Amino acid sequence: MTTSPTPWWYDAVVYQVYVRSFADGLPSPGDGIGDLPGITSRLPHLRELGVDALWITPFYTSPQKDHGYDVADYSDVDPLFGQLADFDTLLVTAHSLDLRVIVDLVPNHTSDQHAWFRAALAAAPGSPERARYLFREGRGADGSEPPNNWMSIFGGPAWTRLPDGSWYLHLFDSTQPDLDWRNPEVGDMFEGVLRSWLDRGVDGFRVDVAHGLYKEESLRDQVLPEKSAGKQAESMVERVVRDEPMWEQPEVHDVYRRWRRVLDSYDGDRMAVAEAWTQTAESMAEFIRPDELHQAFNFGWLSTPWSAADFAEVITGSIAAVSAAAAAPTWVLSNHDVVRHPTRYGGGPSGLARARAATLAMLALPGSAYLYQGEELGLEQVEVPPEARQDPSWFRTGEPGRDGCRVPLPWSGTAPPYGFGGADGTQPWIPQPEGWGDLTVEAQAADPDSTLAFYRRALATRREVFRGADDTTVAESDGDVLVVRRAGITVVLNAGTYPAALPEGEVLISSGPLPGDVLPPDTAAWIR
Numbered sequence: 001m002t003t004s005p006t007p008w009w010y011d012a013v014v015y016q017v018y019v020r021s022f023a024d025g026l027p028s029p030g031d032g033i034g035d036l037p038g039i040t041s042r043l044p045h046l047r048e049l050g051v052d053a054l055w056i057t058p059f060y061t062s063p064q065k066d067h068g069y070d071v072a073d074y075s076d077v078d079p080l081f082g083q084l085a086d087f088d089t090l091l092v093t094a095h096s097l098d099l100r101v102i103v104d105l106v107p108n109h110t111s112d113q114h115a116w117f118r119a120a121l122a123a124a125p126g127s128p129e130r131a132r133y134l135f136r137e138g139r140g141a142d143g144s145e146p147p148n149n150w151m152s153i154f155g156g157p158a159w160t161r162l163p164d165g166s167w168y169l170h171l172f173d174s175t176q177p178d179l180d181w182r183n184p185e186v187g188d189m190f191e192g193v194l195r196s197w198l199d200r201g202v203d204g205f206r207v208d209v210a211h212g213l214y215k216e217e218s219l220r221d222q223v224l225p226e227k228s229a230g231k232q233a234e235s236m237v238e239r240v241v242r243d244e245p246m247w248e249q250p251e252v253h254d255v256y257r258r259w260r261r262v263l264d265s266y267d268g269d270r271m272a273v274a275e276a277w278t279q280t281a282e283s284m285a286e287f288i289r290p291d292e293l294h295q296a297f298n299f300g301w302l303s304t305p306w307s308a309a310d311f312a313e314v315i316t317g318s319i320a321a322v323s324a325a326a327a328a329p330t331w332v333l334s335n336h337d338v339v340r341h342p343t344r345y346g347g348g349p350s351g352l353a354r355a356r357a358a359t360l361a362m363l364a365l366p367g368s369a370y371l372y373q374g375e376e377l378g379l380e381q382v383e384v385p386p387e388a389r390q391d392p393s394w395f396r397t398g399e400p401g402r403d404g405c406r407v408p409l410p411w412s413g414t415a416p417p418y419g420f421g422g423a424d425g426t427q428p429w430i431p432q433p434e435g436w437g438d439l440t441v442e443a444q445a446a447d448p449d450s451t452l453a454f455y456r457r458a459l460a461t462r463r464e465v466f467r468g469a470d471d472t473t474v475a476e477s478d479g480d481v482l483v484v485r486r487a488g489i490t491v492v493l494n495a496g497t498y499p500a501a502l503p504e505g506e507v508l509i510s511s512g513p514l515p516g517d518v519l520p521p522d523t524a525a526w527i528r
Contacts, residue, residue, distance in 0.1 A: 007269040008100060009204065009294060009368060010328050011467065012052035013459055016372045018336045019057050019081060020067055020429060021408040024421030026082065032421060032428045034408065035059075036082035040090045042411075043097055045441060049376055049452075050459030053100035055206050055273075057336065059087070063113050065175040066392050067406075068104075069208060070111035074193040091201050100203035102273070107190050107255075108209040109176040117177050125166050132185055133177050134169035136219065149221045150246055155397035158246075169219075171212060171246060173392045181213045187255065191262060198266050210274035210287060210296070214252045216245035248276075248283060256292040263294075273297065273330065281321035288327040295368060298330045302338065306345055306354055308477040308495040315365065315475035315484065322367070328471070329367035333358060334375050340405050343381035350522060352378050356454055356511040357493050357524035363462045364484060364491040364526060366471035371455075374409050377439050378451035382407045388431050403430055412442035454511065461509045461526065465489060481519070493524035503527050 017039055024030045025038030036059060046054055058068035059081040068078070077084050094101050110117055116132050123129035125137075136147040138161065146159035147167050152174075159167045160174045169178045179186050194205070223243040256272075263270045273295040278284040287296045300314045322329045333341040333355070345354035355378065363369055381404040391401030408428035410418030414437035420428050437443065444450035469487035476483055480496025489508070494500045499518040502525065507514060510525035519525060 006468070007271070007294075008052065009269065009271045009273075011366070012100070012368045013050070013363075013462070014053045014055055014102065014368060014370045015046055015049070015051040016335060016370060017054050017056045018373055018406055019059050021406050022373055023409070023411065024426070024428070030421035030426040031080075032408075032417070032426045033080060034420075035080065036077065036086040036090050038421075040086070040093050043090075043093055043099065046099060047097045048456065050456055050463065051099070051371065053102055053203065054094065055102040055370070056104065058104045058106060058208075063111055063175070065111070066173055067390070069106055070109075070113075070173070070176045071106050072111040072113040073115075074106075074190075075196050088200065095201070101201075102204040102206055102271075103197055103202050104208060105190075105193070105205045105272075106208045107179070107181075108212045109170065109172060109178045112175045112177055120168075120177075121162070125164060130166075131183050132180060134180050134215070134219070135166050136169070138165065138167050148219055149224070152396065154393040155399075169215075171209075173396070175392075178215075179213070181251070181255065182217070187258065191258065194259060194262050198262070198270060202270075203268065204271035204273065204294075207272055207274050207293065210256075210293070211248045211252065211276040211278055212246065213255055214249035216249060218245075220245055222246070242279065244279075248278060253286065253289075253292060256287065260291055260293065271295065281317050282324075285321040285325040285327070288322060289325050290327075295327070295330050297332055297370065299332070301331050301362070302333055302335075302341075306358075306495055308480050308482040308493065311358075311361065311482045311493065311495070312475045312477040312484075315473070319366070319471075319473060319475075329365065330370060331362045331365055331367065332370040332372075333362060334372040334405065335370070336372065336406055337402055338405065340372075340375065340379060340381045342375075342378060347380055351380065352451070353512055353522040356451065357522055359455070360458055360509065360511045360524040360526070361482060361484065361491055361493045363458055364466065364486060364489065366466075366469075366473055366486065372405075376452050376455040377410070377441065377444060379407075379409075379439065381405055382430075382433055384430060390430065406430060407432055410436045410440040412440050413437065457509055465508065465526070465528075482524075488528060490527045491524065492519055492527065494519045494521050497521050 020034045022034040023038030023042045024034050025041045026035050059077055060071045061073035061076045061078045062068050062070050091101055119129040137143050139145040143165050146157050150158040152158045154173050158171050161167050170176050271294040274287045274293045276287050276296050284296050287293050298318050304310045304314045318329050342351040342355040345351040384403040389403050391403050394401040407430050408420045412419035416432040417428050418440050444452035473486040481500045482493040484491040490503050499520050502517050502519045505527040508526040512523045
């Protein structure tokens with residue numbers, strides 16, 4: 001592995017692999033589900049793309065009720081994805097290609113098939129086995145009402161009642177019971193999990209629901225605005241409720257101080273990045289103080305509408321917040337939980353043009369950039385037919401859920417499964433749409449004007465221009481144009497509807513054609 005004066009993660013480009021949907025590599029007959037050998041077989045694509053690391057979503061033993069985010073055994077590989085030997089092979093191969101590997105950690109909840117929860121169900125109320133989770137008695141004369149008014153992220157009440165009358169908390173699906181982090185057994189167990197994967201050689205962890213481990217100890221009712229009364233679900237992406245006794249409790253930071261000590265005890269700049277859907281940039285920065293985690297996802301950038309002024313505001317605010325914590329910012333536009341950004345920006349040619357422009361602006365910013373698999377192909381959100389939907393939130397709410405951003409990648413060919421699996425033509429676990437033939441890796445690799453070619457150029461130019469550059473960044477809006485200045489480079493993005501003047505200088509890269517000396521709408525450029 002190469003080394004640099006700053007930790008590798010400080011300004012890395014990290015590629016998220018949604019394991020089920022990346023590549024099916026286990027021996028035929030394929031099952032249409034991505035796996036660890038599939039990832040290993042496609043690592044050269046990531047090397048050619050120019051990323052520095054990959055983050056792999058959960059591949060641990062799981063009943064797959066939430067596609068791996070319901071973990072039954074944190075120390076083993078689910079047979080659906082391979083074996084521990086397959087993970088070791090992936091890790092060695094990635095490192096040989098100078099790629100770091102980040103694995104997903106799910107500490108807020110377990111599967112209801114975890115040994116701890118099975119023991120809790122077999123034990124009596126008030127037992128030590130139940131004390132690892134949040135069991136409570138119900139309200140009302142007969143205890144038939146939930147202990148409080150909290151709602152699940154996936155819709156419906158966040159409590160399920162057992163036949164013995166006790167209720168248990170699950171902020172997500174009922175098959176994902178929340179752990180009680182006030183029980184020291186929980187913290188001890190997860191330190192062991194960290195060490196087991198660090199000993200195998202992983203480079204870092206992405207921490208799922210990092211803001212949710214501790215709940216306010218009283219488990220009091222959530223104070224809801226009047227308009228939210230009776231609402232069946234809250235989204236972590238677009239949260240408007242300000243009173244949140246289930247999120248962002250101060251005790252959670254002691255967990256990450258403990259984890260930081262563990263990570264620092266290993267060589268190789270091991271790291272952790274928090275998935276923390278906080279209410280402000282300032283509270284996000286609390287997770288990355290010098291003795292806590294190394295990074296936190298900057299969801300303010302992902303949530304920003306197509307607006308030069310809004311882009312400038314989130315850039316300035318994010319950099320200021322993380323600077324106060326003596327950390328580096330992160331930037332992300334898509335992931336496995338949100339609508340893909342070409343679709344969010346309007347879809348079609350206009351949405352793709354905007355997506356490429358936003359990506360180019362993002363890659364010029366200091367800190368790390370996180371990419372989601374398929375965005376380098378310009379993939380849009382897919383309208384998955386109801387009979388093919390598998391997101392647990394679909395079954396609880398009737399809303400389409402997240403399946404549309406999780407459709408398996410197209411690698412080659414002109415019809416499904418587009419080279420996703422073996423030669424037997426097994427169709428993927430979520431159906432791919434017709435008409436993706438021009439979007440495959442194979443097709444785009446042969447087209448110098450493709451989105452894949454653009455991503456490769458952008459990442460190569462980023463490495464050449466900004467790797468090791470001064471972090472000092474100035475962002476402002478000039479009408480409908482975002483202007484960012486860093487390291488002698490001016491980045492411009494036209495979020496308006498009319499062409500704008502192009503600053504003088506050498507154009508290093510642009511997200512689309514630049515006719516004459518103007519910057520067309522929905523286009524960005526780097527100028528020296």
